[in-house]
Amino acid sequence: xxxxxxxxxxxxxxxxxxxxxxxxxxxxxxxxxxxxxxxxxxxxxxxxxxxxxxxxxxxxxxxxxxxxxxxxxxxxxxxxxxxxxxxxxxxxxxxxxxxxxxxxxxxxxxxxxxxxxxxxxxxxxxxxxxxxxxxxxxxxxxxxxxxxxxxxxxxxxxxxxxxxxxxxxxxxxxxxxxxxxxxxxxxxxxxxxxxxxxxxxxxxxxxxxxxxxxxxxxxxxxxxxxxxxxxxxxxxxxxxxxxxxxxxxxxxxxxxxxxxxxxxxxxxxxxxxxxxxxxxxxxxxxxxxxxxxxxxxxxxxxxxxxxxxxxxxxxxxxxxxxxxxxxxxxxxxxxxxxxxxxxxxxxxxxxxxxxxxxxxxxxxxxxxxxxxxxxx
Amino acid sequence: xxxxxxxxxxxxxxxxxxxxxxxxxxxxxxxxxxxxxxxxxxxxxxxxxxxxxxxxxxxxxxxxxxxxxxxxxxxxxxxxxxxxxxxxxxxxxxxxxxxxxxxxxxxxxxxxxxxxxxxxxxxxxxxxxxxxxxxxxxxxxxxxxxxxxxxxxxxxxxxxxxxxxxxxxxxxxxxxxxxxxxxxxxxxxxxxxxxxxxxxxxxxxxxxxxxxxxxxxxxxxxxxxxxxxxxxxxxxxxxxxxxxxxxxxxxxxxxxxxxxxxxxxxxxxxxxxxxxxxxxxxxxxxxxxxxxxxxxxxxxxxxxxxxxxxxxxxxxxxxxxxxxxxxxxxxxxxxxxxxxxxxxxxxxxxxxxxxxxxxxxxxxxxxxxxxxxxxxxxxxxxxxxxxxxxxxxxxxxxxxxxxxxxxxxxxxxxxxxxxxxxxxxxxxxxxxxxxxxxxxxxxxxxxxxxxxxxx
Numbered sequence: 001x002x003x004x005x006x007x008x009x010x011x012x013x014x015x016x017x018x019x020x021x022x023x024x025x026x027x028x029x030x031x032x033x034x035x036x037x038x039x040x041x042x043x044x045x046x047x048x049x050x051x052x053x054x055x056x057x058x059x060x061x062x063x064x065x066x067x068x069x070x071x072x073x074x075x076x077x078x079x080x081x082x083x084x085x086x087x088x089x090x091x092x093x094x095x096x097x098x099x100x101x102x103x104x105x106x107x108x109x110x111x112x113x114x115x116x117x118x119x120x121x122x123x124x125x126x127x128x129x130x131x132x133x134x135x136x137x138x139x140x141x142x143x144x145x146x147x148x149x150x151x152x153x154x155x156x157x158x159x160x161x162x163x164x165x166x167x168x169x170x171x172x173x174x175x176x177x178x179x180x181x182x183x184x185x186x187x188x189x190x191x192x193x194x195x196x197x198x199x200x201x202x203x204x205x206x207x208x209x210x211x212x213x214x215x216x217x218x219x220x221x222x223x224x225x226x227x228x229x230x231x232x233x234x235x236x237x238x239x240x241x242x243x244x245x246x247x248x249x250x251x252x253x254x255x256x257x258x259x260x261x262x263x264x265x266x267x268x269x270x271x272x273x274x275x276x277x278x279x280x281x282x283x284x285x286x287x288x289x290x291x292x293x294x295x296x297x298x299x300x301x302x303x304x305x306x307x308x309x310x311x312x313x314x315x316x317x318x319x320x321x322x323x324x325x326x327x328x329x330x331x332x333x334x335x336x337x338x339x340x341x342x343x344x345x346x347x348x349x350x351x352x353x354x355x356x357x358x359x360x361x362x363x364x365x366x367x368x369x370x371x372x373x374x375x376x
Numbered sequence: 377x378x379x380x381x382x383x384x385x386x387x388x389x390x391x392x393x394x395x396x397x398x399x400x401x402x403x404x405x406x407x408x409x410x411x412x413x414x415x416x417x418x419x420x421x422x423x424x425x426x427x428x429x430x431x432x433x434x435x436x437x438x439x440x441x442x443x444x445x446x447x448x449x450x451x452x453x454x455x456x457x458x459x460x461x462x463x464x465x466x467x468x469x470x471x472x473x474x475x476x477x478x479x480x481x482x483x484x485x486x487x488x489x490x491x492x493x494x495x496x497x498x499x500x501x502x503x504x505x506x507x508x509x510x511x512x513x514x515x516x517x518x519x520x521x522x523x524x525x526x527x528x529x530x531x532x533x534x535x536x537x538x539x540x541x542x543x544x545x546x547x548x549x550x551x552x553x554x555x556x557x558x559x560x561x562x563x564x565x566x567x568x569x570x571x572x573x574x575x576x577x578x579x580x581x582x583x584x585x586x587x588x589x590x591x592x593x594x595x596x597x598x599x600x601x602x603x604x605x606x607x608x609x610x611x612x613x614x615x616x617x618x619x620x621x622x623x624x625x626x627x628x629x630x631x632x633x634x635x636x637x638x639x640x641x642x643x644x645x646x647x648x649x650x651x652x653x654x655x656x657x658x659x660x661x662x663x664x665x666x667x668x669x670x671x672x673x674x675x676x677x678x679x680x681x682x683x684x685x686x687x688x689x690x691x692x693x694x695x696x697x698x699x700x701x702x703x704x705x706x707x708x709x710x711x712x713x714x715x716x717x718x719x720x721x722x723x724x725x726x727x728x729x730x731x732x733x734x735x736x737x738x739x740x741x742x743x744x745x746x747x748x749x750x751x752x753x754x755x756x757x758x759x760x761x762x763x764x765x766x767x768x769x770x771x772x773x774x775x776x777x778x779x780x781x782x783x784x785x786x787x788x789x790x791x792x793x794x795x796x797x798x799x800x801x802x803x804x805x806x807x808x809x810x811x812x813x814x815x816x817x818x819x820x821x822x823x824x825x826x827x828x829x830x831x
Binding site for chain 2: 199201270278295
């Protein structure tokens with residue numbers, strides 16, 4: 001792997017007070033870099049943006065030469081930029097990676113159709129093979145079917161749980177060694193805060209890891225760990241202009257599903273807003289939160305949930321059955337609210353005992369429905 | 377309770393509160409107070425519940441006992457106050473420190489009672505003093521208002537039945553004496569050199585602690601008691617995280633902090649601000665709000681974020697504090713001196729003696745300004761800068777944590793020398809001593825050392 005810095009990384013002395021790029025000192029400054037507020041030119045922005053990601057990859061030994069790597073591609077801005085930058089860096093620095101695009105089709109009419117189009121275009125543009133795994137194939141249900149069954153509330157739970165597994169299952173089909181996702185610095189800072197707010201010390205200790213699941217079959221890593229969301233937005237604005245239009249229209253749709261009014265945790269939205277306010281006040285705050293997250297003194301005696309495997313599908317799970325199997329079981333048995341939230345009474349006045357009966361019945365019976373015979 | 381009195385005796389019964397009162401009730405309920413007349417869940421007596429604690433409605437008496445119980449438990453179970461101690465209570469006049477004053481005074485009254493009753497009178501009773509740090513130099517409030525606030529504080533302290541040892545009203549600029557005659561000018565100048573609003577506020581916080589330490593040292597106090605409550609600590613947890621101080625965070629959220637010359641104890645760590653305010657109101661404890669310090673920058677942003685979270689879930693502050701408590705504390709977060717626990721009741725002593733003393737040696741390197749312990753990467757940085765250090769200023773800079781470096785040190789490196797020359801000698805003196813002893817040691821062993829570039 002070529003770890004030498006790219007040409008533009010040399011730092012000529014900055015000319016104070018001028019509107020010239022503070023980095024190269026030659027060209028006119030075109031933007032204020034969100035991460036540092038330095039005024040730099042467009043060319044230098046590409047260089048620092050790509051170079052920082054390269055450094056992250058090299059310093060953390062994310063890949064080995066010859067690795068097969070799946071890029072989790074949602075068609076949103078983060079993963080599209082990741083696919084582009086990673087294929088560029090792979091070529092430029094001779095990482096020797098076999099890159100693939102891996103998309104999940106949740107089956108949401110009008111939402112995924114567009115983004116899958118984007119991913120398909122990426123396939124042609126960057127010459128990366130694409131694999132699309134659909135909820136329909138994996139679980140027998142599309143998200144639209146699920147929403148029909150359970151209504152608009154709580155469908156985020158299904159979508160999130162199913163997507164996490166779908167990516168792993170797709171990656172297994174592609175026989176890759178690693179999955180990379182487009183999680184950026186803002187996402188990680190937000191997760192650190194949320195884990196503090198809900199007192200989840202186990203997750204707090206591992207949410208800042210750049211690579212997770214190293215003991216599992218397919219590790220995941222986040223090359224954008226230190227990359228600001230705003231810079232990811234700026235990058236295609238200049239570099240891959242023709243994509244940006246589609247990207248922008250997609251982000252807004254995605255937000256509704258992730259943080260929308262139906263989201264059970266309103267504080268997730270507050271946290272995101274808080275981070276944006278912080279960034280305005282002190283841009284380095286995002287990196288500082290990540291730094292805090294990395295440095296927390298978490299006692300080695302802290303009890304971590306035991307990682308086991310799902311009895312039914314073999315996917316990693318801390319319980320007897322993985323969350324996806326529990327949810328799927330509920331769907332197939334016409335009890336879609338099984339496995340959502342705590343053991344609250346179910347709609348329609350079901351009493352607790354009735355619910356418990358159903359639960360124990362569920363544990364006894366094997367999955368009989370025609371859908372969802374999934375093996376990992 | 378509020379509903380019953382809402383009609384003002386107009387005779388229309390308790391079921392028809394006017395609209396204004398309904399709105400008031402909603403606010404009151406947010407403050408953790410019950411507006412409906414319900415019986416106390418603890419004593420079951422006739423008294424109506426006025427507050428909620430631990431999911432149970434409590435009457436005024438029980439609520440008070442509940443808070444006092446928490447206070448007393450944290451004092452006794454952490455051996456915060458020994459009979460021989462002289463405790464200096466940092467008193468701002470706000471509800472939290474007001475309650476702390478009331479409770480410690482109560483504990484002292486009881487101790488005096490049992491001392492009177494005991495035959496041997498072998499153990500002395502701890503003493504209590506009160507300190508107020510006067511920051512009027514830096515605030516734009518009219519003099520009259522400040523005088524009033526100080527008068528209020530004096531009258532609050534003098535109203536206590538068992539007298540306190542002394543009330544110390546110390547101007548913040550006193551931290552520069554005796555080395556400087558113009559403390560006020562020096563304080564203004566050094567604060568003026570800090571560009572960042574949050575940095576300014578945090579710097580003043582450090583000076584405040586220094587001021588308390590100074591009062592305690594000069595007047596023979598052995599403990600400093602702070603009124604920091606769970607709500608304040610929750611704010612600190614988030615703002616420290618946001619400032620990148622995740623490593624040193626656990627040092628600031630414990631009951632005991634012995635990294636200062638005079639140890640600091642925080643007995644109200646488990647009480648929420650709203651509960652303490654409510655208690656002040658119920659017991660008509662006089663507080664003063666004239667000199668409330670408005671917070672700025674990141675600290676204010678964090679406070680408003682938490683306020684918003686509380687609307688969604690009133691116990692969020694507790695969860696945040698609990699998360700921070702799960703982090704590993706430092707060796708200085710407990711009393712470990714030999715013989716420290718000798719005065720404790722024999723039933724409590726084994727608890728402290730069984731604590732393993734593996735890391736009792738105090739080896740952390742602390743930031744020159746804020747006193748936060750250095751993380752591994754900061755230590756590495758410090759070592760490498762120290763080796764290259766040419767001037768004393770470089771040494772001082774190396775002894776500042778990354779956060780202080782960013783938000784407190786002036787932005788131009790050429791101002792460092794001036795900045796450090798203005799700081800109280802108490803801070804810079806420590807680095808001088810360390811470096812002097814280091815170089816002395818080096819001189820002694822010089823002939824055995826190999827040059828760095830030899831390997």
